[in-house]
Amino acid sequence: MLILKTLARAPLHGYGIAQSIRRMSDEVLTVEEGSLYPALQRLLLQGWVKAEWKMTETNRRARFYTLTAAGRKQLGVEVSEFEQMVTAIGRVLREA
Amino acid sequence: MLILKTLARAPLHGYGIAQSIRRMSDEVLTVEEGSLYPALQRLLLQGWVKAEWKMTETNRRARFYTLTAAGRKQLGVEVSEFEQMVTAIGRVLREA
DNA sequence: GCCTATGTATAGGCTATCTAGGGGTTCGGG
DNA sequence: CCCGAACCCCTAGATAGCCTATACATAGGC
Numbered sequence: 437m438l439i440l441k442t443l444a445r446a447p448l449h450g451y452g453i454a455q456s457i458r459r460m461s462d463e464v465l466t467v468e469e470g471s472l473y474p475a476l477q478r479l480l481l482q483g484w485v486k487a488e489w490k491m492t493e494t495n496r497r498a499r500f501y502t503l504t505a506a507g508r509k510q511l512g513v514e515v516s517e518f519e520q521m522v523t524a525i526g527r528v529l530r531e532a
Numbered sequence: 533m534l535i536l537k538t539l540a541r542a543p544l545h546g547y548g549i550a551q552s553i554r555r556m557s558d559e560v561l562t563v564e565e566g567s568l569y570p571a572l573q574r575l576l577l578q579g580w581v582k583a584e585w586k587m588t589e590t591n592r593r594a595r596f597y598t599l600t601a602a603g604r605k606q607l608g609v610e611v612s613e614f615e616q617m618v619t620a621i622g623r624v625l626r627e628a
Numbered sequence: 629g630c631c632t633a634t635g636t637a638t639a640g641g642c643t644a645t646c647t648a649g650g651g652g653t654t655c656g657g658g
Numbered sequence: 659c660c661c662g663a664a665c666c667c668c669t670a671g672a673t674a675g676c677c678t679a680t681a682c683a684t685a686g687g688c
Contacts, residue, residue: 437625438621438624441624441625441627442624445627449666449667450666450667450668451665451666451667452665452666457624460623460624460627461620461621461623461624462620462623464616464617464619464620465617465620465621465624468645468646468647469646469666469667469668470645470646470647470648470649470668470669470670471644471645471646473667473668473669474644474645474668474669475644475645477668478644492665492666494653494654494655494664494665494666495653495654496653496654496665496666497652497653497666497667498665498666498667499666499667515625518621520560521560521561522618523560524557524558524560524561525534525557525561525614527556527557527558528534528537528538528553528556528557528561529533529537529611531537531541531556532541545635545636546635546636546637547634547635547636548634548635564676564677564678565636565637565677566637566638566639566676566677566678566679567675567676567677569636569637569638570637570638570675570676571675571676573637574675588634588635590633590634590635590685590686591684591685592634592635592684592685593635593636593683593684594634594635594636595635595636629688630687630688631686631687631688632685632686632687633684633685633686633687634683634684634685634686635682635683635684635685636681636682636683637680637681637682638679638680638681639678639679639680639681640677640678640679640680641676641677641678641679642675642676642677642678643674643675643676643677644673644674644675644676645672645673645674645675646671646672646673646674647670647671647672647673648669648670648671648672649668649669649670649671650667650668650669650670651666651667651668651669652665652666652667653664653665653666654663654664654665654666655662655663655664655665656661656662656663656664657660657661657662658659658660658661658662
């Protein structure tokens with residue numbers, strides 16, 4: 437969900453995705469490379485993102501991932517489910 | 533965390549914990565038995581809960597779990613970490 | 629006598645994470 | 659000119675926890 441959300445802003449390469457999530461969450465969330473790249477493979481397989489090799493601003497070869505229409509839809513589903521779950525957990529936690 | 537929170541209200545047996553979480557979350561959260569009992573074993577091992585066999589209101593033999601002092605402390609830690617994580621994810625999701 | 633609800637508990641499969649590596653490039657400083 | 663830090667991709671293996679499926683047992687209603 438976090439990867440999809442990050443890509444919803446703009447296409448980005450793996451390294452950038454990790455940096456972005458880390459920075460946006462004020463260093464609370466860290467996506468390790470061993471989780472990130474397998475996750476990106478799964479997203480590719482599901483057709484939620486597509487990838488193409490490009491050059492970065494720092495003149496480096498990198499694989500840029502872009503959110504597809506299906507990916508955008510999936511993001512909506514996952515955010516919705518996530519919020520429902522957080523709400524439910526909140527109810528349990530705040531129960532007398 | 534949900535189990536600890538449930539036991540923070542009152543000692544309860546496994547079956548009751550599952551029912552309680554399900555009910556309190558408006559049927560959103562379901563703790564399967566294959567998750568629940570191993571989880572209770574881990575909580576016992578960590579010393580966060582203790583167990584004793586008793587009779588239920590329906591005259592049945594059941595193992596009642598009680599939150600220990602360490603368990604109450606752990607619950608606080610976990611709730612705090614959970615809220616920090618949810619806040620962090622929220623920041624990523626609401627980022628422009 | 630049988631079915632449903634109440635109860636405890638484990639084995640095995642599955643999935644996703646992290647650790648720990650293996651590559652390789654660019655750029656600035658000593 | 660080398661070296662380290664930052665930038666970039668990716669995988670193997672260990673680990674951990676969930677779910678499915680199963681086994682077992684009792685109480686109460688029909």
